[in-house]
Amino acid sequence: MDTEIIRIINKALDGGLLDKKEIMALLSVENLSPEAFAIQQAGRAFTSQLCGGEAEIHAHIGLDAAPCPNDCKFCSFAASNKIFRTHEVIPLEQVIAEAQAMEAAGANALYLVTTVHYGEEKFLETAQAVRAGLSTDVPLIANVPDFDEDYARELVRIGIAGVYHVVRLGEGVFTRCKVETRLKTMEAAKSAGLVLGNCIDPIGPEHTPEELADLILLARDFEVGFSGAMRRNTVPGTEFERYGNISYGRLATYAGATALATGPGIRGNCTHEPSQLCGQAGANIMWAERGTSPRDTATETTRGLSVDQVREIYFDTDWPVHEGPSQFYPPYSAR
Numbered sequence: 563m564d565t566e567i568i569r570i571i572n573k574a575l576d577g578g579l580l581d582k583k584e585i586m587a588l589l590s591v592e593n594l595s596p597e598a599f600a601i602q603q604a605g606r607a608f609t610s611q612l613c614g615g616e617a618e619i620h621a622h623i624g625l626d627a628a629p630c631p632n633d634c635k636f637c638s639f640a641a642s643n644k645i646f647r648t649h650e651v652i653p654l655e656q657v658i659a660e661a662q663a664m665e666a667a668g669a670n671a672l673y674l675v676t677t678v679h680y681g682e683e684k685f686l687e688t689a690q691a692v693r694a695g696l697s698t699d700v701p702l703i704a705n706v707p708d709f710d711e712d713y714a715r716e717l718v719r720i721g722i723a724g725v726y727h728v729v730r731l732g733e734g735v736f737t738r739c740k741v742e743t744r745l746k747t748m749e750a751a752k753s754a755g756l757v758l759g760n761c762i763d764p765i766g767p768e769h770t771p772e773e774l775a776d777l778i779l780l781a782r783d784f785e786v787g788f789s790g791a792m793r794r795n796t797v798p799g800t801e802f803e804r805y806g807n808i809s810y811g812r813l814a815t816y817a818g819a820t821a822l823a824t825g826p827g828i829r830g831n832c833t834h835e836p837s838q839l840c841g842q843a844g845a846n847i848m849w850a851e852r853g854t855s856p857r858d859t860a861t862e863t864t865r866g867l868s869v870d871q872v873r874e875i876y877f878d879t880d881w882p883v884h885e886g887p888s889q890f891y892p893p894y895s896a897r
């Protein structure tokens with residue numbers, strides 16, 4: 563076993579913050595090597611210790627599908643991918659019913675996800691209607707395009723607890739979003755009191771350990787609510803077809819490494835799409851999905867798992883599932 567990798571793992575387990583070189587070393591180990599399994603095992607132990615031994619199920623509800631002008635090339639909604647030609651919106655009654663069903667099934671947090679076409683005002687109306695239809699303190703989270711601080715305060719006013727907002731791999735190169743704009747939105751969210759959900763995403767085989775380490779350090783700087791490692795599930799017909807996907811085995815090592823590299827201040831460790839290998843390596847936030855999905859070519863997802871299916875993955879990886887509102891966002895009643 564490489565003694566330098568063991569030293570880095572032990573430094574992280576002791577609560578030390580890894581530097582960029584150390585993070586890159588963890589992300590560079592060979593697949594299926596003793597070092598890879600050591601990272602996975604340590605990441606699992608570290609996350610488990612930070613989160614009281616519990617995992618969570620977060621629920622994504624996609625509200626619309628459209629040719630989105632932000633044109634993130636990895637996304638099925640990117641206008642240039644020409645998968646969706648018109649703006650299709652999931653009816654409000656259906657969104658509320660999906661939210662209620664996922665709440666009843668035990669989802670710990672509910673995310674409402676939109677393209678640019680949905681619109682800020684309509685999102686506020688929809689989120690308020692969904693909130694009114696919920697019967698527990700389950701936190702409601704926004705996954706929406708860039709916004710300013712005034713809008714962040716509006717989100718807080720209507721009961722949104724946090725936002726999923728990140729600088730994606732290839733931001734500004736494979737997307738029409740500027741890195742500065744994404745950062746400004748993240749700052750606006752934090753200033754308004756919203757918790758930032760984060761993941762190193764979407765990881766493909768072409769991404770270098772340095773690119774991943776830079777985003778892990780950014781997550782640490784922003785003191786996000788949780789981070790993790792999410793692979794790109796390559797949408798057929800997009801320009802990433804030539805690279806394809808990384809394996810879940812590789813992603814499991816990234817999940818373990820990210821857990822160790824984000825340090826004790828960032829407790830949760832998410833991954834997507836849900837995977838037993840990543841759960842075994844310490845991922846303790848996985849998503850159930852309904853409605854539209856940026857990884858799907860159908861208007862309503864055919865890939866997304868149900869809350870119960872994610873629960874089964876946790877059963878098979880010996881993770882007890884947290885009951886009640888997420889420990890990573892404030893519950894609704896705490897506002």
Ligand code: SF4
Nearest residue numbers: 630632633634637677
């Ligand atoms: S990732 Fe979001 S912003 Fe980018 S194209 Fe897809 S829907 Fe639009």
